[in-house]
Amino acid sequence: MTSVAARDRRLADRAVRRVAFTAEELGDRVRALGTEISAAYRPEDRLLVIGLLKGSFIFLADLVREITIPLQVDFLVAASYGAGTTSSGDVRLLYDPSTSLAGRAVLIVEDIIDSGTTLKKLLPRLQARAPASLEVCALLHKRLGTDHLEPRWVGFNAPNEFLVGYGLDHAEDFRHLPYIASLE
Numbered sequence: 001m002t003s004v005a006a007r008d009r010r011l012a013d014r015a016v017r018r019v020a021f022t023a024e025e026l027g028d029r030v031r032a033l034g035t036e037i038s039a040a041y042r043p044e045d046r047l048l049v050i051g052l053l054k055g056s057f058i059f060l061a062d063l064v065r066e067i068t069i070p071l072q073v074d075f076l077v078a079a080s081y082g083a084g085t086t087s088s089g090d091v092r093l094l095y096d097p098s099t100s101l102a103g104r105a106v107l108i109v110e111d112i113i114d115s116g117t118t119l120k121k122l123l124p125r126l127q128a129r130a131p132a133s134l135e136v137c138a139l140l141h142k143r144l145g146t147d148h149l150e151p152r153w154v155g156f157n158a159p160n161e162f163l164v165g166y167g168l169d170h171a172e173d174f175r176h177l178p179y180i181a182s183l184e
């Protein structure tokens with residue numbers, strides 16, 4: 001537990017309990033992920049990086065700048081319905097990538113995996129569009145799902161706390177924080 005005020009004056013907001021990942025820790029890990037991803041694909045794979053909005057926007061922006069092979073970027077907005085009952089929890093696409101996935105090496109960039117329900121519903125729908133490959137890079141993984149979803153790349157294992165910052169929100173607040181913190 002790091003003293004809030006010692007890390008960053010913006011943490012004067014009393015809602016923020018402690019810094020879970022500093023900006024420096026995030027930067028180091030994102031650089032390493034960029035190196036790994038760059039080595040995993042060839043230029044001719046025509047890598048298509050798809051960020052799940054809104055939470056992934058900062059992570060994606062930092063990550064693609066650490067990837068040294070040619071790539072394109074698109075976004076996807078998914079909304080879950082019937083949350084609470086995993087069986088009825090359906091995922092609706094509010095914004096669907098305009099880019100065709102067929103034959104492309106597709107890398108989905110997600111902010112945080114909690115139960116894994118969102119990705120479990122989403123991935124088969126994207127797989128049906130016949131990408132050459134379909135992988136996931138998640139910044140954070142809480143590993144709470146019963147049947148395990150293991151992305152190819154994970155930034156950090158996350159504590160079972162409600163995290164904000166670096167794109168993650170609470171009721172749309174805190175997305176701009178350059179670090180990740182847990183709320184009271």
Ligand code: 5GP
Pocket residue numbers: 055110111112113114115116117118119161162163164168169170
């Ligand atoms: P899952 O479908 O894996 O249960 O939930 C994933 C989604 O829940 C994430 O994309 C994110 O929108 C939200 N989520 C899960 N845990 C957290 C958290 O600690 N903080 C925030 N801000 N969102 C979370």
Ligand code: MG
Pocket residue numbers: 052053054055111112
């Ligand atoms: Mg999300």
